[in-house]
Amino acid sequence: MTPFAALQSLCGLSNREAASFLDMTESAVEKFRRGAKKAPPGALHELQNLWTVIDQAAVDAAEAIGREGLLDAAGGIEIGYPADDYEAEQLGLPCVGAWRQMLARMIDELMLINEGFDPARLVLVPRGSTLATAAAADIHRK
Structure with a gap:
């Protein structure tokens, strides 16, 4: 495993998502993953920065759920998920893979x-x- 592969995996990005996020080809991403080519430091920093965003979004969401008293209430807690990368971007993440990683976190x-x-x-x-999910999206946009 390479540092690039570890960070890409941590962020939950597929090769396609990583290529789009880093503005490079999927072929380059695959070479960085395998170690056939050394990833540029800028790419590693971008992935590290993305993890920081994912982690903070997860902590913020969990704290909001706690503040609203939903942890103590009976029943389910609805979480709106993005159907595509465009919707994930509206929630502050570059793609669905990063959103799924945020959900896990x-x-x-x-x-x-x-x-x-x-x-x-x-x-x-x-x-x-x-x-609730529409209101959450409105709050994020503000």
Whole structure:
């Protein structure tokens, strides 16, 4: 494994998503992953910066769920998911893969802040299909 591959994986990016995010070809991404070619430091920094964004978004989302009292309430907690990269970008992440990684990190954070939290309470719904997810998108845009 290369540092590039580790960071790409940490960010949840496919080769296509990494290529688009880093503005390079999928062939170059594959060479960096395999170690056939050394990744430029700028690419590694961009991936590291993306992880920082993913991690902070996850912590912020988990804290918002806690502040709203949803951890203590009965029933499911609806989370709007992006159907494509465009919708993920509207949520502040470059692609669906990065959003999925943020979701996994958010679940981890929810379990850390509330030991009894059952992740099965999360209900994933298409983004914007409920008032709560539409409101969350509006808040993010502001």
